[in-house]
Amino acid sequence: MKLSQSLSQTSKTVAHDADSVNAKLLTQAGFVKKEAAGVYSYLPFGRRVLAKIEETIREEMNAIGGQEVLMPALTPLENWKKTGRDDVPIAFKPTNKTVLGWSHEEIITPLAKQRIKSYRDLPFAAYQIQTKFRNEPRAKSGLMRGREFLMKDLYSFHANQADLAKYYDEVKAAYFRVFEKCGLESFLVKAGGGEFTENVSHEFQVLTEAGEDKILVCEKCKLAWNAELEIAKCEKCGDDLVEKKGSEVGNIFDLGAKYSDAFDLSFTSAEGKSEKVLMGCYGIGVSRLVATIAEVWHDEAGLLWPESVAPFQIHLISLGEDEEAEKIYRELSAKTEVLFDDRDCRAGEKFADADLIGIPLRVLVSKKTLEKGGVEIKKRNSEKVEIISTDKILQK
Amino acid sequence: MKLSQSLSQTSKTVAHDADSVNAKLLTQAGFVKKEAAGVYSYLPFGRRVLAKIEETIREEMNAIGGQEVLMPALTPLENWKKTGRDDVPIAFKPTNKTVLGWSHEEIITPLAKQRIKSYRDLPFAAYQIQTKFRNEPRAKSGLMRGREFLMKDLYSFHANQADLAKYYDEVKAAYFRVFEKCGLESFLVKAGGGEFTENVSHEFQVLTEAGEDKILVCEKCKLAWNAELEIAKCEKCGDDLVEKKGSEVGNIFDLGAKYSDAFDLSFTSAEGKSEKVLMGCYGIGVSRLVATIAEVWHDEAGLLWPESVAPFQIHLISLGEDEEAEKIYRELSAKTEVLFDDRDCRAGEKFADADLIGIPLRVLVSKKTLEKGGVEIKKRNSEKVEIISTDKILQK
Numbered sequence: 001m002k003l004s005q006s007l008s009q010t011s012k013t014v015a016h017d018a019d020s021v022n023a024k025l026l027t028q029a030g031f032v033k034k035e036a037a038g039v040y041s042y043l044p045f046g047r048r049v050l051a052k053i054e055e056t057i058r059e060e061m062n063a064i065g066g067q068e069v070l071m072p073a074l075t076p077l078e079n080w081k082k083t084g085r086d087d088v089p090i091a092f093k094p095t096n097k098t099v100l101g102w103s104h105e106e107i108i109t110p111l112a113k114q115r116i117k118s119y120r121d122l123p124f125a126a127y128q129i130q131t132k133f134r135n136e137p138r139a140k141s142g143l144m145r146g147r148e149f150l151m152k153d154l155y156s157f158h159a160n161q162a163d164l165a166k167y168y169d170e171v172k173a174a175y176f177r178v179f180e181k182c183g184l185e186s187f188l189v190k191a192g193g194g195e196f197t198e199n200v201s202h203e204f205q206v207l208t209e210a211g212e213d214k215i216l217v218c219e220k221c222k223l224a225w226n227a228e229l230e231i232a233k234c235e236k237c238g239d240d241l242v243e244k245k246g247s248e249v250g251n252i253f254d255l256g257a258k259y260s261d262a263f264d265l266s267f268t269s270a271e272g273k274s275e276k277v278l279m280g281c282y283g284i285g286v287s288r289l290v291a292t293i294a295e296v297w298h299d300e301a302g303l304l305w306p307e308s309v310a311p312f313q314i315h316l317i318s319l320g321e322d323e324e325a326e327k328i329y330r331e332l333s334a335k336t337e338v339l340f341d342d343r344d345c346r347a348g349e350k351f352a353d354a355d356l357i358g359i360p361l362r363v364l365v366s367k368k369t370l371e372k373g374g375v376e377i378k379k380r381n382s383e384k385v386e387i388i389s390t391d392k393i394l395q396k
Numbered sequence: 397m398k399l400s401q402s403l404s405q406t407s408k409t410v411a412h413d414a415d416s417v418n419a420k421l422l423t424q425a426g427f428v429k430k431e432a433a434g435v436y437s438y439l440p441f442g443r444r445v446l447a448k449i450e451e452t453i454r455e456e457m458n459a460i461g462g463q464e465v466l467m468p469a470l471t472p473l474e475n476w477k478k479t480g481r482d483d484v485p486i487a488f489k490p491t492n493k494t495v496l497g498w499s500h501e502e503i504i505t506p507l508a509k510q511r512i513k514s515y516r517d518l519p520f521a522a523y524q525i526q527t528k529f530r531n532e533p534r535a536k537s538g539l540m541r542g543r544e545f546l547m548k549d550l551y552s553f554h555a556n557q558a559d560l561a562k563y564y565d566e567v568k569a570a571y572f573r574v575f576e577k578c579g580l581e582s583f584l585v586k587a588g589g590g591e592f593t594e595n596v597s598h599e600f601q602v603l604t605e606a607g608e609d610k611i612l613v614c615e616k617c618k619l620a621w622n623a624e625l626e627i628a629k630c631e632k633c634g635d636d637l638v639e640k641k642g643s644e645v646g647n648i649f650d651l652g653a654k655y656s657d658a659f660d661l662s663f664t665s666a667e668g669k670s671e672k673v674l675m676g677c678y679g680i681g682v683s684r685l686v687a688t689i690a691e692v693w694h695d696e697a698g699l700l701w702p703e704s705v706a707p708f709q710i711h712l713i714s715l716g717e718d719e720e721a722e723k724i725y726r727e728l729s730a731k732t733e734v735l736f737d738d739r740d741c742r743a744g745e746k747f748a749d750a751d752l753i754g755i756p757l758r759v760l761v762s763k764k765t766l767e768k769g770g771v772e773i774k775k776r777n778s779e780k781v782e783i784i785s786t787d788k789i790l791q792k
Contacts, residue, residue, distance in 0.1 A: 007463050007522050009511050033507055035468055042466040067403050070438040072431055074544045092490040115405050126403050148470045
C-alpha cells in the first residue's frame with residue numbers, strides 16, 4: 001500500500017478525547033477513528049491487524065474442532081425471556097421484540113437442539129467471529145470497552161462433566177497459544193461467572209497499566225487471582241504474589257446445564273435415558289486484543305507491532321529516490337506486505353511516522369544508501385541500522 | 397469435515413415457513429437456520445459459502461484499488477440528520493441517538509473528510525464487508541430480502557466527473573467478474589437512484605423466477621431495462637427484448653456531490669479553488685448472492701454449487717468401508733476441502749443427501765468399488781459414474 005493513497009493517515013495532533021494510550025496511538029497512527037463513545041471505525045491499517053488476529057484465532061479454534069458459524073445480531077426477545085436475561089441493562093433493544101446480541105447462548109442452544117438427539121451426536125463445538133453490542137454506561141479506554149466490538153465466541157456441547165472438563169482444558173491451551181501468537185503473555189485467573197454461570201470460570205489476563213482489573217500474579221506459574229480475594233501466596237507453588245493491573249482478553253465458562261435447562265436441550269444416553277446436555281462457552285475480545293497489544297507494545301515514539309499481527313511487515317521509505325524505491329516496492333510487494341511511504345515530505349516526518357505506525361522493519365532508500373550499495377534497514381525495536389543489498393531484504 | 401460431527405445436518409422435512417426455493421433448500425441441506433423473519437444463522441456449510449464469496453469480492457475490490465475498512469453498525473443519528481435520511485422507515489434505532497447502519501455514506505463521508513485536503517489526495521476508494529440492518533416490513537424470499545444481511549459496500553472519491561465516470565466503469569467490470577466467478581450471469585440495468593442519488597445508477601440483475609424485479613432483457617448485449625419503462629427494443633443493438641424476472645445482486649450509484657454537500661467535503665484544486673468532492677457508491681448483497689446462487693443452481697434433488705463457491709470440493713461417501721474411506725479422507729483433506737459422510741445410515745439416504753447438499757464431486761468407497769480397483773466418482777451435475785484409482789481423484 002502506498003501511504004500517499006491510503007485512507008489511513010497519521011496525525012500530528014492527539015485526539016482531544018483520547019482516554020487511553022491505545023485510543024491515542026491507534027487514532028494518531030491511522031488505525032481507527034472514533035465514531036461515538038465506545039464505537040470505532042477500523043481504517044485500512046486497523047482492518048489489517050483485525051484480519052491477522054481473526055486468522056490466528058480461526059486456526060486455533062479449527063485445531064480444537066471448532067466449526068465456524070455466523071449467528072445474527074438481531075435476536076428474538078422471547079429467547080432471552082427463557083433464560084431470564086431479557087432485562088439486563090446492557091441490552092440494546094431496537095424493537096420491542098428484538099435484542100441486539102451481547103452474547104449468543106440464547107441462539108446457539110436452540111440451534112444445537114435441532115441437531116442433538118442421542119449421545120452419538122456429542123460432543124461438538126461451534127464458534128463465530130461476530131459483532132457484539134453492549135450498552136455500556138461507561139464505554140472507555142479506547143477499544144478496551146466498547147459498545148460495539150468484535151468477539152470470538154465458542155460454544156461446546158457434552159454428554160458428561162468429564163468430557164466438558166477435558167474440552168475446557170483444550171480450550172485453555174488454545175487460548176494461551178492465541179495470545180502468545182499475538183505477542184502477549186497471558187495469566188489464567190479463576191473467576192466468578194457473572195451473568196453467565198454459577199460454575200467454574202476463568203479469565204485470561206494480560207498485564208498492562210491500562211487494564212481494568214487488579215490481580216495478584218505468580219510470574220512463575222503464570223497464574224493469578226482476583227485481588228478482591230486477598231490471597232497471599234500462590235496456591236500452586238507457595239510463592240508470594242505481586243499485585244498488577246490486567247486486561248481481560250479472554251474468558252471461559254463451564255455453563256453446566258443452565259442453558260440446556262432453559263431450552264430443554266436433552267439427549268438420549270447410551271442407557272436410553274434422557275439427560276441434559278452440558279455446555280461450555282469461551283470468549284475472546286478481538287477488538288480488545290488490538291487495544292491490549294497497543295498498550296503492551298509501544299514506546300514514546302509510537303506502536304511496536306509484533307510481526308504476527310503487524311499490518312505490514314516492511315515500512316519502505318524513499319528519500320528522493322522514487323524510481324528505485326518504486327522498483328523495490330514492486331519486488332517486495334510480490335512476496336510480503338509493504339507500506340510504501342511515497343509522500344512528498346521531509347525525512348524527519350517520514351521517520352517519525354514510521355515509528356508511530358510501528359511496522360517491524362523499516363527499509364530506507366536514499367542517494368546515500370544507494371551509494372553504499374543498497375538500502376538501510378532498521379528494526380522498529382532496535383537503534384541499529386545496517387546497509388544491505390536490496391535482494392537480501394527478505395532474509396531479514 | 398465429518399458429517400457425523402457437523403452442526404450442519406440435512407433434514408427430511410421442509411421448514412413449514414420456507415417461502416422460497418432458496419429458503420427451502422438452504423435450510424433443508426443444513427446451510428442456514430431461520431431465527432426470525434429476515435434473520436438467519438449461517439451453519440458451517442453456509443459459513444463456508446459466505447467465506448468463498450467474501451474472498452472473491454475482496455480479490456476484485458483490491459484489484460481496483462479498494463482499501464478494506466470496517467465501519468460500525470451503531471451510527472450517530474446526528475449524521476443522518478445532515479443528509480435528511482434520519483426518518484426513513486427502514487432504520488432501526490436502538491437508542492434515540494443511534495441508527496443501525498442500513499448504508500454507510502453517513503459514516504464514510506466524514507471519515508474521508510479528515511483525509512482529503514487537496515486534489516493530490518484524490519481519487520481513492522474504500523470498502524467493507526459488513527452487516528447491514530433494514531427494518532423491512534416484508535422480509536421475504538429467504539435470504540433474498542433480509543432485515544439483517546451481509547453487504548459489500550464500496551465508496552469512491554473523485555476530483556471531477558471524468559475521473560468518477562472512469563472508476564464507475566472499472567467497478568462495473570469488476571462486478572461482472574465477481575458474479576461470473578460466483579457462477580452467475582448478470583445483466584446491467586439502468587435504474588433510478590432511490591434513497592441514494594438523483595444521478596445515474598445501475599443494477600446488476602441475475603435472471604431467476606425468484607427475483608423481485610421485472611426486467612426487459614437483451615441476451616446478446618447483456619443489457620436490460622426496468623419493465624416499467626416499456627422499452628420495446630434494445631437501445632444498443634435494436635433487437636427485441638424479452639421480459640424476465642431478476643434478482644438484484646449489485647447496484648452502483650453516481651452520488652455526485654449529494655453527500656459532500658451534506659458534510660462539506662471539499663478539496664483544494666490545482667488552481668487553488670475549493671471544490672466539492674464527487675462520490676460513487678457500489679453495493680453487492682453478499683447474503684443475497686448465496687440465495688441467488690441457490691435459486692439458479694439447483695434441480696429437483698437439491699443444490700448444485702459452482703466449484704468456486706462450493707462449501708467443499710469433494711463429498712466422500714463410505715458404504716461399509718470406513719477404514720479405507722478414513723484413509724482416503726485424510727489424504728484428500730490435506731489437499732482440498734472434503735465433506736466425509738461417515739454416518740451409519742443407508743446408502744440411499746447418503747446419496748440423497750449428497751444430491752441435496754450439492755457438492756460438485758461425489759466420491760464413493762464401497763466393497764464393490766474397491767474390488768473394481770478404486771473409488772466411484774460422479775459429478776453432481778452429471779449421471780455418469782466412473783471407477784478410478786484413489787490417487788487420480790484430485791486430477792478430477
